[in-house]
Amino acid sequence: MSLRDLYAVPDIDPCWTVPQNFDTTFNWEYDDGRKPMMHLYQKGKDMQWNALSRVNWDEELDPENPMELPDEMGALYYTPIWAKMNDKEKINARRHLQAWNISQFLQGEQAALICASKTVQQVPYLDAKFYAATQVMDEARHIEAYQKLLNKFGVAYPMTPPLQTLVDQALRDSRWDMTYLAMQVVIEGLALAAFANIRDTAKNSLAQQVNAFVMEDESRHVAFGRITLKDYYPHLTQAERDEREDFLIEACYHMRDRFDAREAYQALGLPVEECAAAAQECGYMKMYRTALFQRIVPIVRDIGLWSEKVQNAYADMGVLDFAKMDYRTLMAGDQKRAEELDEINRRKRQEYVEGVAALGASGVSEAQ
Ligand SMILES: [Fe+2]
Numbered sequence: 001m002s003l004r005d006l007y008a009v010p011d012i013d014p015c016w017t018v019p020q021n022f023d024t025t026f027n028w029e030y031d032d033g034r035k036p037m038m039h040l041y042q043k044g045k046d047m048q049w050n051a052l053s054r055v056n057w058d059e060e061l062d063p064e065n066p067m068e069l070p071d072e073m074g075a076l077y078y079t080p081i082w083a084k085m086n087d088k089e090k091i092n093a094r095r096h097l098q099a100w101n102i103s104q105f106l107q108g109e110q111a112a113l114i115c116a117s118k119t120v121q122q123v124p125y126l127d128a129k130f131y132a133a134t135q136v137m138d139e140a141r142h143i144e145a146y147q148k149l150l151n152k153f154g155v156a157y158p159m160t161p162p163l164q165t166l167v168d169q170a171l172r173d174s175r176w177d178m179t180y181l182a183m184q185v186v187i188e189g190l191a192l193a194a195f196a197n198i199r200d201t202a203k204n205s206l207a208q209q210v211n212a213f214v215m216e217d218e219s220r221h222v223a224f225g226r227i228t229l230k231d232y233y234p235h236l237t238q239a240e241r242d243e244r245e246d247f248l249i250e251a252c253y254h255m256r257d258r259f260d261a262r263e264a265y266q267a268l269g270l271p272v273e274e275c276a277a278a279a280q281e282c283g284y285m286k287m288y289r290t291a292l293f294q295r296i297v298p299i300v301r302d303i304g305l306w307s308e309k310v311q312n313a314y315a316d317m318g319v320l321d322f323a324k325m326d327y328r329t330l331m332a333g334d335q336k337r338a339e340e341l342d343e344i345n346r347r348k349r350q351e352y353v354e355g356v357a358a359l360g361a362s363g364v365s366e367a368q
């Protein structure tokens with residue numbers, strides 16, 4: 001099924017074209033590559049998976065609350081807007097708002113696919129080209145998985161303009177490290193935290209699986225940005241690093257303050273400004289917007305964009321403490337959760353096979 005017919009926003013352009021002006025770099029040295037990068041590349045190859053067979057697509061979404069998320073997690077839950085809705089309207093609002101969220105994941109995955117392929121062309125190091133090539137495949141698989149999940153909602157949304165602005169910057173900039181900074185650090189860092197939120201709070205098995213399996217790859221992608229930029233940034237001048245820091249601070253505020261479900265409020269016929277203001281004020285959403293920076297801040301510290309200016313901005317956002325987190329621990333946790341869900345799927349399949357075999361056996365004995 002095509003998503004084209006499911007968009008709740010009318011007259012969407014079928015394509016988005018971003019003009020590009022950058023140098024494609026070949027590397028003739030063919031050296032052995034940096035150890036951590038080659039290790040990550042081996043991991044990237046070993047951990048490929050198939051979105052069609054690893055996810056148990058026999059599971060369904062809940063018709064009344066697709067991902068089975070607590071209503072308290074919704075930005076509108078404590079508002080008169082929510083209180084006034086009847087049950088049918090609430091069911092429809094859950095479906096649209098959750099689909100808006102998954103749509104941003106899907107559209108972000110396509111942006112990641114394009115950025116990773118740009119990295120393959122542009123980055124001057126062969127080991128980084130190798131790793132980025134595995135990421136290209138990962139991102140295609142993520143699109144496949146989220147598209148399949150979103151189809152089950154029966155409604156979809158285009159990329160929201162604030163995300164589009166940042167992706168546009170990531171692609172237009174002719175310096176390869178700026179694509180990394182915007183995509184591998186900011187967008188993927190935020191995405192990891194947003195995926196984790198669904199993985200850990202949704203009761204629906206399909207939502208848990210898709211997010212957990214995608215996260216296993218994404219935490220490698222964030223590590224890829226970390227390794228590359230950590231080596232590269234010390235070689236820049238202070239003025240060049242200052243420019244990266246200014247971009248980073250602006251991008252973080254932009255995503256924290258602008259990323260809201262306006263398109264869904266509009267499609268639901270709700271007062272858009274009132275809903276957007278409620279989402280800014282909502283206690284749960286404030287906590288959520290803070291938690292979104294859990295994965296970005298430790299990476300920013302590690303890549304050395306850690307001047308007083310950056311630390312002050314993160315202190316102002318209430319996220320500076322995340323700098324103490326260790327990305328390796330988080331990455332190990334992501335892998336463990338994905339493996340647990342693999343085990344649940346394996347057991348379900350085994351029970352199914354045993355059930356069929358038992359049925360067959362009883363059929364044979366009755367026939368005899
Ligand atoms: Fe991805």
Ligand SMILES: [Fe+2]
Pocket residue numbers: 112139188217218221
């Ligand atoms: Fe990614």
